[in-house]
Amino acid sequence: MVHWSAEEKQLITGLWGKVNVAECGAEALARLLIVYPWTQRFFSSFGNLSSPTAIIGNPKVRAHGRKVLTSFGEAVKNLDNIKATFSKLSELHCEKLHVDPENFRLLGDILIIVLASHFARDFTPACQFAWQKLVGVVAHALARKYH
Amino acid sequence: MLTADDKKMIQQTWDKVSGHAEAVGEEALWRLFITYPQTKTYFPHFDLTRGSEQVRTHGKKVVNALTNAVKNMDNLSQALSELSNLHAYNLRVDPVNFKLLSQCFQVVLAVHLGKDYNPEVHAAFDKFLSAVAAVLAEKYR
Numbered sequence: 001m002v003h004w005s006a007e008e009k010q011l012i013t014g015l016w017g018k019v020n021v022a023e024c025g026a027e028a029l030a031r032l033l034i035v036y037p038w039t040q041r042f043f044s045s046f047g048n049l050s051s052p053t054a055i056i057g058n059p060k061v062r063a064h065g066r067k068v069l070t071s072f073g074e075a076v077k078n079l080d081n082i083k084a085t086f087s088k089l090s091e092l093h094c095e096k097l098h099v100d101p102e103n104f105r106l107l108g109d110i111l112i113i114v115l116a117s118h119f120a121r122d123f124t125p126a127c128q129f130a131w132q133k134l135v136g137v138v139a140h141a142l143a144r145k146y147h
Numbered sequence: 148m149l150t151a152d153d154k155k156m157i158q159q160t161w162d163k164v165s166g167h168a169e170a171v172g173e174e175a176l177w178r179l180f181i182t183y184p185q186t187k188t189y190f191p192h193f194d195l196t197r198g199s200e201q202v203r204t205h206g207k208k209v210v211n212a213l214t215n216a217v218k219n220m221d222n223l224s225q226a227l228s229e230l231s232n233l234h235a236y237n238l239r240v241d242p243v244n245f246k247l248l249s250q251c252f253q254v255v256l257a258v259h260l261g262k263d264y265n266p267e268v269h270a271a272f273d274k275f276l277s278a279v280a281a282v283l284a285e286k287y288r
Contacts, residue, residue, distance in 0.1 A: 031269060034267065112250070116254040117257035117258070117264050121258065
Protein backbone atom coordinates (compact mmCIF):
# COMPACT_ATOMS: atom_id res chain seq x y z
CA MET A 1 0.00 0.00 0.00
CA VAL A 2 1.19 3.50 -0.79
CA HIS A 3 1.99 5.69 2.17
CA TRP A 4 0.80 9.28 2.05
CA SER A 5 1.90 11.80 4.61
CA ALA A 6 -0.75 14.14 5.98
CA GLU A 7 0.91 16.96 4.06
CA GLU A 8 0.83 15.07 0.77
CA LYS A 9 -2.85 14.27 1.23
CA GLN A 10 -3.57 17.91 1.96
CA LEU A 11 -1.62 19.08 -1.11
CA ILE A 12 -3.54 16.65 -3.30
CA THR A 13 -7.07 17.11 -1.99
CA GLY A 14 -6.58 20.83 -1.51
CA LEU A 15 -5.60 21.40 -5.11
CA TRP A 16 -8.20 18.98 -6.46
CA GLY A 17 -10.92 21.02 -4.80
CA LYS A 18 -9.99 23.94 -7.06
CA VAL A 19 -9.74 21.95 -10.29
CA ASN A 20 -12.36 22.41 -12.99
CA VAL A 21 -12.48 18.75 -13.96
CA ALA A 22 -14.24 19.26 -17.30
CA GLU A 23 -11.82 21.95 -18.49
CA CYS A 24 -8.69 20.39 -17.09
CA GLY A 25 -9.58 16.94 -18.37
CA ALA A 26 -10.32 18.24 -21.85
CA GLU A 27 -7.06 20.19 -21.88
CA ALA A 28 -4.98 17.28 -20.63
CA LEU A 29 -6.30 14.84 -23.21
CA ALA A 30 -5.95 17.38 -26.02
CA ARG A 31 -2.35 18.03 -25.02
CA LEU A 32 -1.63 14.31 -24.93
CA LEU A 33 -2.84 13.98 -28.52
CA ILE A 34 -0.91 17.08 -29.60
CA VAL A 35 2.38 16.59 -27.74
CA TYR A 36 2.52 12.83 -28.39
CA PRO A 37 0.64 12.45 -31.67
CA TRP A 38 1.09 8.69 -31.78
CA THR A 39 -1.42 8.48 -28.93
CA GLN A 40 -4.07 9.37 -31.53
CA ARG A 41 -3.94 5.70 -32.50
CA PHE A 42 -6.54 4.95 -29.84
CA PHE A 43 -9.00 7.53 -31.07
CA SER A 44 -9.64 6.84 -34.74
CA SER A 45 -13.38 7.16 -34.09
CA PHE A 46 -13.04 10.69 -32.74
CA GLY A 47 -13.20 12.46 -36.08
CA ASN A 48 -11.04 15.45 -36.87
CA LEU A 49 -7.66 15.31 -35.10
CA SER A 50 -5.76 16.88 -37.95
CA SER A 51 -4.38 19.93 -36.15
CA PRO A 52 -3.92 21.28 -32.62
CA THR A 53 -6.89 23.59 -33.19
CA ALA A 54 -9.04 20.70 -34.39
CA ILE A 55 -8.02 18.57 -31.43
CA ILE A 56 -8.65 21.29 -28.85
CA GLY A 57 -12.09 22.02 -30.29
CA ASN A 58 -13.07 18.41 -30.88
CA PRO A 59 -16.17 17.66 -28.76
CA LYS A 60 -15.32 13.98 -28.42
CA VAL A 61 -11.87 14.83 -27.11
CA ARG A 62 -13.37 17.26 -24.61
CA ALA A 63 -15.97 14.77 -23.44
CA HIS A 64 -13.51 11.95 -23.13
CA GLY A 65 -10.98 14.12 -21.36
CA ARG A 66 -13.62 15.04 -18.82
CA LYS A 67 -14.50 11.36 -18.36
CA VAL A 68 -10.87 10.39 -17.83
CA LEU A 69 -10.17 13.11 -15.29
CA THR A 70 -13.42 12.41 -13.45
CA SER A 71 -12.26 8.84 -13.12
CA PHE A 72 -8.87 10.08 -11.92
CA GLY A 73 -10.77 11.91 -9.21
CA GLU A 74 -11.67 8.55 -7.74
CA ALA A 75 -8.01 8.13 -6.85
CA VAL A 76 -8.05 11.46 -4.99
CA LYS A 77 -11.14 10.30 -3.08
CA ASN A 78 -9.55 6.94 -2.29
CA LEU A 79 -5.89 7.68 -1.73
CA ASP A 80 -5.53 4.74 0.63
CA ASN A 81 -7.06 2.29 -1.78
CA ILE A 82 -6.01 3.24 -5.28
CA LYS A 83 -5.15 -0.30 -6.38
CA ALA A 84 -8.64 -1.61 -5.69
CA THR A 85 -10.26 1.54 -7.08
CA PHE A 86 -8.71 0.98 -10.51
CA SER A 87 -8.72 -2.81 -10.61
CA LYS A 88 -11.59 -3.11 -13.08
CA LEU A 89 -10.33 -0.20 -15.19
CA SER A 90 -6.96 -1.89 -15.37
CA GLU A 91 -8.52 -5.03 -16.79
CA LEU A 92 -10.51 -2.93 -19.24
CA HIS A 93 -7.46 -1.05 -20.51
CA CYS A 94 -5.62 -4.33 -21.03
CA GLU A 95 -8.29 -6.64 -22.38
CA LYS A 96 -10.63 -4.35 -24.28
CA LEU A 97 -8.75 -1.13 -24.98
CA HIS A 98 -5.25 -2.58 -25.49
CA VAL A 99 -3.51 0.54 -24.22
CA ASP A 100 0.23 0.39 -23.54
CA PRO A 101 0.66 1.46 -19.89
CA GLU A 102 3.37 3.88 -20.96
CA ASN A 103 0.48 6.09 -22.07
CA PHE A 104 -0.70 6.40 -18.46
CA ARG A 105 2.69 7.86 -17.56
CA LEU A 106 2.58 10.25 -20.50
CA LEU A 107 -0.89 11.48 -19.53
CA GLY A 108 0.19 11.83 -15.91
CA ASP A 109 3.10 14.07 -16.87
CA ILE A 110 0.84 16.14 -19.10
CA LEU A 111 -1.67 16.58 -16.28
CA ILE A 112 1.12 17.95 -14.08
CA ILE A 113 1.97 20.56 -16.70
CA VAL A 114 -1.69 21.54 -17.10
CA LEU A 115 -1.97 21.99 -13.32
CA ALA A 116 1.25 24.02 -13.29
CA SER A 117 -0.03 26.35 -16.00
CA HIS A 118 -3.34 26.86 -14.17
CA PHE A 119 -2.10 27.21 -10.62
CA ALA A 120 1.28 28.86 -11.30
CA ARG A 121 3.05 29.73 -8.03
CA ASP A 122 0.47 27.75 -6.03
CA PHE A 123 1.80 24.67 -7.76
CA THR A 124 4.79 24.60 -5.46
CA PRO A 125 7.59 22.05 -5.66
CA ALA A 126 6.02 20.21 -2.70
CA CYS A 127 2.76 20.17 -4.61
CA GLN A 128 4.49 18.86 -7.71
CA PHE A 129 6.10 16.10 -5.65
CA ALA A 130 2.78 14.94 -4.22
CA TRP A 131 1.06 15.06 -7.60
CA GLN A 132 3.84 13.30 -9.50
CA LYS A 133 3.67 10.62 -6.84
CA LEU A 134 -0.09 10.39 -7.32
CA VAL A 135 0.01 10.14 -11.11
CA GLY A 136 2.71 7.48 -10.75
CA VAL A 137 0.59 5.48 -8.35
CA VAL A 138 -2.46 5.76 -10.61
CA ALA A 139 -0.41 4.69 -13.66
CA HIS A 140 0.90 1.73 -11.69
CA ALA A 141 -2.59 0.74 -10.54
CA LEU A 142 -3.92 0.92 -14.08
CA ALA A 143 -1.10 -1.30 -15.30
CA ARG A 144 -1.38 -3.77 -12.47
CA LYS A 145 -3.92 -6.16 -14.00
CA TYR A 146 -2.19 -6.43 -17.34
CA HIS A 147 -1.39 -9.89 -18.58
CA MET B 148 11.79 16.49 -35.85
CA LEU B 149 11.66 20.21 -35.20
CA THR B 150 9.64 22.09 -37.79
CA ALA B 151 10.22 25.73 -38.65
CA ASP B 152 7.15 26.66 -36.57
CA ASP B 153 8.49 24.67 -33.62
CA LYS B 154 11.77 26.53 -33.79
CA LYS B 155 10.03 29.89 -33.89
CA MET B 156 7.90 29.03 -30.87
CA ILE B 157 10.89 27.72 -28.96
CA GLN B 158 12.88 30.86 -29.70
CA GLN B 159 10.00 33.14 -28.69
CA THR B 160 9.32 31.21 -25.52
CA TRP B 161 12.94 31.17 -24.53
CA ASP B 162 13.21 34.92 -25.15
CA LYS B 163 10.42 35.43 -22.62
CA VAL B 164 12.35 33.68 -19.86
CA SER B 165 15.90 34.60 -20.78
CA GLY B 166 15.63 37.66 -18.57
CA HIS B 167 15.24 35.40 -15.52
CA ALA B 168 17.61 32.68 -16.68
CA GLU B 169 19.17 32.16 -13.28
CA ALA B 170 15.83 31.94 -11.46
CA VAL B 171 14.42 29.53 -14.04
CA GLY B 172 17.46 27.27 -13.79
CA GLU B 173 17.45 27.29 -10.04
CA GLU B 174 13.74 26.55 -9.83
CA ALA B 175 14.00 23.68 -12.33
CA LEU B 176 16.79 22.05 -10.35
CA TRP B 177 15.03 22.67 -7.08
CA ARG B 178 11.87 21.00 -8.39
CA LEU B 179 13.99 18.15 -9.75
CA PHE B 180 15.53 17.43 -6.36
CA ILE B 181 12.23 17.65 -4.53
CA THR B 182 10.04 15.81 -7.03
CA TYR B 183 12.59 13.14 -7.87
CA PRO B 184 14.83 12.76 -4.83
CA GLN B 185 16.91 10.05 -6.53
CA THR B 186 18.42 12.78 -8.72
CA LYS B 187 20.23 14.13 -5.67
CA THR B 188 22.53 11.13 -5.86
CA TYR B 189 24.40 12.94 -8.61
CA PHE B 190 25.20 15.84 -6.31
CA PRO B 191 26.67 14.45 -3.11
CA HIS B 192 29.20 17.25 -3.18
CA PHE B 193 26.54 19.98 -3.26
CA ASP B 194 24.76 21.88 -0.56
CA LEU B 195 21.20 21.07 -1.59
CA THR B 196 19.35 23.24 0.91
CA ARG B 197 16.96 25.89 -0.39
CA GLY B 198 18.78 28.93 -1.71
CA SER B 199 22.07 27.10 -2.09
CA GLU B 200 24.65 29.09 -4.01
CA GLN B 201 25.85 25.91 -5.70
CA VAL B 202 22.40 25.02 -6.98
CA ARG B 203 21.88 28.56 -8.21
CA THR B 204 25.19 28.54 -10.08
CA HIS B 205 24.53 25.13 -11.51
CA GLY B 206 21.03 26.11 -12.61
CA LYS B 207 22.50 29.08 -14.45
CA LYS B 208 25.02 26.79 -16.16
CA VAL B 209 22.27 24.47 -17.34
CA VAL B 210 20.15 27.33 -18.64
CA ASN B 211 23.11 28.84 -20.47
CA ALA B 212 23.67 25.51 -22.16
CA LEU B 213 20.02 25.41 -23.19
CA THR B 214 20.27 28.97 -24.50
CA ASN B 215 23.14 27.78 -26.66
CA ALA B 216 21.04 24.85 -27.81
CA VAL B 217 18.17 27.19 -28.72
CA LYS B 218 20.60 29.26 -30.82
CA ASN B 219 21.79 26.13 -32.60
CA MET B 220 18.68 24.07 -33.14
CA ASP B 221 19.78 23.24 -36.67
CA ASN B 222 22.96 21.72 -35.41
CA LEU B 223 22.46 20.39 -31.91
CA SER B 224 24.93 17.54 -32.25
CA GLN B 225 27.79 19.83 -33.05
CA ALA B 226 26.79 22.65 -30.70
CA LEU B 227 26.46 20.29 -27.74
CA SER B 228 29.36 18.03 -28.63
CA GLU B 229 31.47 19.00 -25.62
CA LEU B 230 28.55 18.55 -23.23
CA SER B 231 27.79 15.25 -24.87
CA ASN B 232 31.35 14.09 -24.20
CA LEU B 233 31.13 15.32 -20.64
CA HIS B 234 27.94 13.43 -19.91
CA ALA B 235 29.10 10.25 -21.64
CA TYR B 236 32.58 9.89 -20.25
CA ASN B 237 32.65 11.95 -17.13
CA LEU B 238 29.26 12.57 -15.52
CA ARG B 239 27.54 9.43 -16.80
CA VAL B 240 24.13 10.58 -15.61
CA ASP B 241 21.60 7.90 -16.48
CA PRO B 242 19.63 9.24 -19.46
CA VAL B 243 16.29 8.64 -17.75
CA ASN B 244 17.12 11.70 -15.68
CA PHE B 245 17.12 13.95 -18.76
CA LYS B 246 13.41 13.26 -19.08
CA LEU B 247 12.88 14.14 -15.43
CA LEU B 248 14.71 17.44 -15.81
CA SER B 249 12.78 18.15 -19.00
CA GLN B 250 9.54 17.67 -17.09
CA CYS B 251 10.72 20.07 -14.38
CA PHE B 252 11.79 22.72 -16.89
CA GLN B 253 8.41 22.48 -18.53
CA VAL B 254 6.65 22.83 -15.19
CA VAL B 255 8.68 25.99 -14.52
CA LEU B 256 7.78 27.37 -17.94
CA ALA B 257 4.11 26.51 -17.36
CA VAL B 258 4.19 28.20 -13.95
CA HIS B 259 5.75 31.36 -15.39
CA LEU B 260 3.90 31.54 -18.68
CA GLY B 261 0.47 30.17 -17.69
CA LYS B 262 -1.82 30.18 -20.72
CA ASP B 263 1.08 31.18 -22.94
CA TYR B 264 2.52 27.73 -22.41
CA ASN B 265 -0.19 26.53 -24.75
CA PRO B 266 -0.42 23.03 -26.29
CA GLU B 267 1.59 23.94 -29.39
CA VAL B 268 4.38 25.57 -27.44
CA HIS B 269 4.29 22.63 -25.03
CA ALA B 270 4.67 20.18 -27.92
CA ALA B 271 7.53 22.14 -29.47
CA PHE B 272 9.36 22.41 -26.19
CA ASP B 273 8.91 18.78 -25.30
CA LYS B 274 10.37 17.88 -28.70
CA PHE B 275 13.26 20.29 -28.26
CA LEU B 276 14.22 19.01 -24.81
CA SER B 277 13.96 15.42 -26.07
CA ALA B 278 16.30 16.31 -28.90
CA VAL B 279 18.77 17.87 -26.47
CA ALA B 280 18.56 14.79 -24.23
CA ALA B 281 19.18 12.52 -27.22
CA VAL B 282 22.34 14.45 -28.13
CA LEU B 283 23.59 14.33 -24.55
CA ALA B 284 23.13 10.57 -24.49
CA GLU B 285 24.52 10.06 -28.01
CA LYS B 286 27.98 8.89 -27.04
CA TYR B 287 27.04 6.80 -24.03
CA ARG B 288 27.72 3.59 -25.93
